[in-house]
Amino acid sequence: MTAPSTTPTTTPLGIIGAGAIGSTLARLAVRAGLDVVIANSRGPETLTDLVAELGPQARAATAAEVARQADVVIAAIPLIAHSSLPVDELAGKTLVDTTNYYPQRDGQIASLDEQQMTASELVQAHLPETRVIKAFNNITFASLGNGARAAGADDRSALPIAGEDADAKQQVTALLDVLGYDAVDIGGLADSWRTEPGTPAYCDPYMPAWPTEKLSLDELVGWLLAAPVIPMSTSELTELVSSTTRGPAGGYFPETT
Numbered sequence: 167m168t169a170p171s172t173t174p175t176t177t178p179l180g181i182i183g184a185g186a187i188g189s190t191l192a193r194l195a196v197r198a199g200l201d202v203v204i205a206n207s208r209g210p211e212t213l214t215d216l217v218a219e220l221g222p223q224a225r226a227a228t229a230a231e232v233a234r235q236a237d238v239v240i241a242a243i244p245l246i247a248h249s250s251l252p253v254d255e256l257a258g259k260t261l262v263d264t265t266n267y268y269p270q271r272d273g274q275i276a277s278l279d280e281q282q283m284t285a286s287e288l289v290q291a292h293l294p295e296t297r298v299i300k301a302f303n304n305i306t307f308a309s310l311g312n313g314a315r316a317a318g319a320d321d322r323s324a325l326p327i328a329g330e331d332a333d334a335k336q337q338v339t340a341l342l343d344v345l346g347y348d349a350v351d352i353g354g355l356a357d358s359w360r361t362e363p364g365t366p367a368y369c370d371p372y373m374p375a376w377p378t379e380k381l382s383l384d385e386l387v388g389w390l391l392a393a394p395v396i397p398m399s400t401s402e403l404t405e406l407v408s409s410t411t412r413g414p415a416g417g418y419f420p421e422t423t
């Protein structure tokens with residue numbers, strides 16, 4: 167039987183990176199009925215707890231196995247680790263790039279500092295035969311997990327996508343849809359600076375104002391998870407993205423005690 171055009175992938179959804187964003191996307195995917203194959207840097211044997219929590223629809227693998235087994239693979243890793251994404255195994259696949267540039271974590275990257283390219287163009291340059299689509303980068307893991315809603319819900323939010331390949335964009339739009347979000351196409355990877363750290367569409371519109379007092383990391387994570395989600399409509403997101411101007415590249419993590 168031919169899969170309906172709204173099916174994001176007929177293979178398991180691949181996820182490389184099993185931290186805050188990767189595990190949140192895995193939970194949303196399993197909830198949506200998708201099979202998931204997920205990797206981290208340390209090996210599948212270190213993902214036993216997460217896979218047990220996710221249940222029988224999920225399994226752990228190496229990053230290369232994920233790329234071999236999945237047609238749509240989410241990269242949920244620090245930007246600096248993009249150079250370890252498996253080039254041959256990802257050739258011909260769709261890669262959903264969630265990465266953001268944080269010099270505190272990634273070190274200074276001259277091509278980004280000098281605005282010669284966006285973070286996702288850097289990822290695309292490493293994966294010339296892969297259809298890279300930027301998505302899920304402009305919302306915290308907490309808002310992402312808490313803000314997913316069924317299609318048509320009044321409080322469903324929109325997320326931006328960017329990339330060159332129209333078919334891959336359709337796949338990622340379908341993925342967002344089943345996971346609980348509308349998609350706003352903001353253009354090519356060169357345009358994806360419009361939702362990078364420091365822009366008006368980056369994380370803040372989906373959540374209340376950040377706490378003013380300095381918290382420990384655990385307290386901050388708890389605060390983020392407990393914060394209500396502020397829904398963002400496609401028209402609000404379109405307006406934010408189109409009205410932004412380009413500032414310095416890279417974000418800064420909030421200070422913690």
Ligand SMILES: NC(=O)c1ccc[n+]([C@@H]2O[C@H](COP(=O)([O-])OP(=O)(O)OC[C@H]3O[C@@H](n4cnc5c(N)ncnc54)[C@H](OP(=O)(O)O)[C@@H]3O)[C@@H](O)[C@H]2O)c1
Pocket residue numbers: 182183184185186187188205206207208209229241242243244245247250251264265266267268302303304305306307308
């Ligand atoms: N956290 C957020 O709210 C958020 C929101 C939007 C976008 N993002 C972006 O999403 C990306 C991931 O952020 P995160 O907060 O989820 O990070 P995180 O919690 O630190 O998790 C990173 C994950 O990537 C894995 N990893 C690192 N290097 C790898 C490699 N070479 N191969 C395979 N897996 C590797 C780590 O595995 P090990 O633990 O085994 O090393 C870990 O599972 C970043 O680029 C971030 O800027 C984050």
